Amino acid sequence: MAKHQKDEKKEPDTTGHEWDGIREYDNPMPRWWLWVLYLTIIWGLWYSIAYPAWPLISKATAGYKDWSSREQLAEDMTAFDELNAPWNAKLDETPLTEISADAELELYAVNSGGAVFRTWCAQCHGSGAAGAPGYPNLLDNAWLWGGSIEDIYFSVKHGIRNDDDEDARYSQMPAFGEILDKEQIVQVTQYVMSLSSAQSDDAAAKAGEMIFQDNCASCHGEDGKGDREQGAPNLTDAIWLYGGSEEDLTETITYSRFGVMPAWSGRLTEAQVRAVSTYVHQLGGGE
Structure with a gap:
């Protein structure tokens, strides 16, 4: 019975290049891979035309879709402000000492105030509010101007020893x-x-x-x-x-020492001042 011998594997063509006896094979990429490459190039060119992409001297190309990440962010913030508007209105109307009596309102105030704190206050008081030399620890009961929620609210709203708010808390130790x-x-x-x-x-x-x-x-x-x-x-x-x-x-x-805290009433809304006051008060050092 005749035996079928296996065909010897045919070597691929070479490019004709050879270095020290090493030949360079001419192995083309799979056709599907090339089509994917061509499609990504086409997609990349379209994207760079449709959206902001190429940097210029003072700005980037706008793209024919006229899309902006800043405008998208502004739209998202406006949408969230509209959703939070009823809660902010309620926060404005509720006496500070009664916020904790409304579990849902307090939860909103603490979460909202936490965001305000991490954005505007953590740079000085620390992300955990433990303070640093020259910046008070807000977790203990050692309050220079009082640690009730009304006292905290007043300090946040008007600040300490600043020149921007005539109601700022003020004291000065002689040298x-x-x-x-x-x-x-x-x-x-x-x-x-x-x-x-x-x-x-x-x-x-x-x-x-x-x-x-x-x-x-x-x-x-x-x-x-x-x-x-x-x-x-x-x-x-x-x-x-x-x-x-x-x-x-x-x-x-x-x-002497002369620490200054800005007045936040001109930078934050009334609801934000109340929210961050509530947040600070419930951290553990509020009285």
Whole structure:
């Protein structure tokens, strides 16, 4: 019985190029692959004509469809504003202290206020609202101007020590480096450290107590517990806005501090101010 021998596999044609005995095969791409390539080229050319694509000196080509990502975003924002309008109106009309009594309204305020906070407030207070040196921690109960929702609302709306809002909260600590000598500053620094039970020099602290009563008690109180009406911090709780080390306190007493917060009433809507106040109040430090 005759055996059929398998045909030897035919080698593909070559391009005629050869390097060190290595020949270059002439293997064309599959036809379907080429058609896909041609279609993507055609689609790419159409897309670059239909939509903004080619950069020019001051702008890009507009495309015959006249589509704009900015206009699309504006349309989407308008649509969402229309959907949220009833909730914003209700938020405007509801007394601040009664927002938490309406579960749905509070949920809307917290979510809306969270978005406002992450957009406008997180740069200073941090994404988690824990603050940073010079920027208050909003998670604790140490509030310079009060932590009720009404107090928070007022601070957000009018700001702190700014020149834009005549109702901005305002306080200013003198630079005692211009009033006291260096030895007195050392003594009052030691006394302030002793108020929060930090390690201090007893003799210097005792001498600094009289200096404190003469120069600092009018704002911080005779016991050092501060005065919220004046924005004077409590010096006995070991919570320091600019740091509580001997070096930090010496610099604060010598040169003073003057933190500024903008007034948000001109940048945010009334509903947004109320929403972010609600959000901050429920973080855990609101009173």
